[in-house]
Amino acid sequence: MMGKYLLHRFIFMLVTIWVVITLTFFLMKLMPGSPFNEDKLPESVREVMLEKYGLDKSIPEQYFQYLTNAIQGDFGTSYITKGREVTTIIFERIGPSATLGLQAAAISIPFGVLLGMAAALRRGKMLDYMSVGFAVIGFAIPNFVVAVLLQYIFGGNHALFGLLDKPPLPVALWGEFKHTILPTLSLAFGGFAYYTRMMRSEMLEVLGQDYIKTAKSKGLSKRVVLFRHCLRNALIPIATSLPVFILFALTGSLVIETIFGIPGIGNELVDSVRDRDYSVTMGLTLFYSMLYIVALFLVDILYSLIDPRIRVLGGSD
């Protein structure tokens, strides 16, 4: 039963990856203009360039080449900066992105879970209203606004409103731990609000279940009911959201990295969009999508391991 389900999901994952590769390839063909269309370029040079990048072949041949390359983890080469391979870019840039993302996850998940739990247990009290209010507003403020605001507060010329001689934290630097503080906080803010909201509604749902009533009426202590019966079940969706969150953490945020000038993958993607370096955009996109698809597959496995109901009923659809 389990094996069959996993096989199903696995095949589906492969099909999805194939669709994504195909889609990226044809979108790239649709992009306005060829990278070597400049009038100044002599015809002979142009031909050499086209041949070098395999653009002189027929579309099906190019497609097949692209497909085999992508499967082997070769996501193409930049047309603008000579010889820069997307795979190299990823290796160079994943460090800062991962640092930021994991730090943000380490803040937002535990705090979100705690606040959400506390809110659910104090339902209808002050703490509950405050955390719900925080969750709603925190989710509505875009993370780039948070980022720019933090830059203003900690890096503004007012030097923390006249308390200090110089701004306590740099606005855009990379290298030391203290440079990661502001970007981490901006990234963590939305996640914190999201997990608070999610944990609160999960806890409320679980608290209303019959098995909690049973556990209470058996005379179990509050602590046992809370930790063994409530928390375990309420944490299932949090646990299953982890692969996607980790992926998000690894690949970083496009906007936050741009704002703080962090040399990560997200920043590279935004730069390639600005420079119209299509092959890099496409390569990074493909990398993102493939990771995301694999993460979703992991979510499915994790879900069916933790919650046997999914296995029996099949699919989370």
Add this chain to the structure above:
Amino acid sequence: MNTNPTISKDRFEKIDKNVLFEGEKDYKSVSFSQDVWRRLKQHKPAMISIFILIFIVLMSLFAPLMNEHDAMTQIYTNSEGESNLKHTPTLTDNNWFGTDEFGRDMWTRTWEGARVSLLIGVIAASLDVVFGIVYGVIAGYFGGRADFLMMRFIEIIVSIPNIIIVVLLILVLEPGITAIIIAIALTGWVGMARLVRGQVFSLKNREFILAARSLGTKPAKMMSMHLIPNMVGPVLVNISFTIPFAIFTEAFLSFIGLGVPVPYASLGSLISDSRNFVTTYPFLLLIPATILTLIVTSFSIFGDGLRDAVDPKLRK
């Protein structure tokens, strides 16, 4: 005993249907929309949100007319009146929200930007609705193999990160407001289609559908007359979440340089432009950011209230 199956007409008496019999009370019939409105009125946060939204919509329509400035005129003099190629952003009595670095009036730009953001949100959400309903109803109504294929297709779309599709589509379509709307709509309809399909599945087995079918109703009429009107509630709730999502996406696109083209403004592009001045002129950021946050928060609180009002069973 009268065995004649046809009862002669003279044994019937015509009465006025407004006449009440003994013990019968006069109940007013309440339509679905009245019922929803009645419950929504009791949800205070939702009512406050709706007033904020109406206020912002009205301001975005009329506020640019309230002063003599327009959004495009650039001024190249500084506050002392000297000619200067780089105008410094200022807050003056004359410009209610100040000016940007080109001396353009921020009051006008902000509200016109809000108009563009709202417009993008509303149009993208409407396209989502149309496409999502058509797709979802067809999949749900016919079921079987068609449904299986259509749902697999949706699963594939869902497993590609949204923002990436949007970025790629805009690159292909050439940046501009239309491209933004199309890209957002093309990624957003999936949620709506899933919702509608689920609704169709649960409505399909209800008695009134069976009745309509046994009367020989054709599929097209069945969908438009019986199925779609019965899912207005959930669809409306979904819209109240897709509009802020679209506004958010647009703001994000402005930030990575794929937003509305240059002389025009949206809330996102205003926030993005303010980035270089934030440490010295924070008002350039704070005003559009506050309006953006107000719009998004109001929509989501209103959506929560509407969901409770449409289906009181869901209230937790």
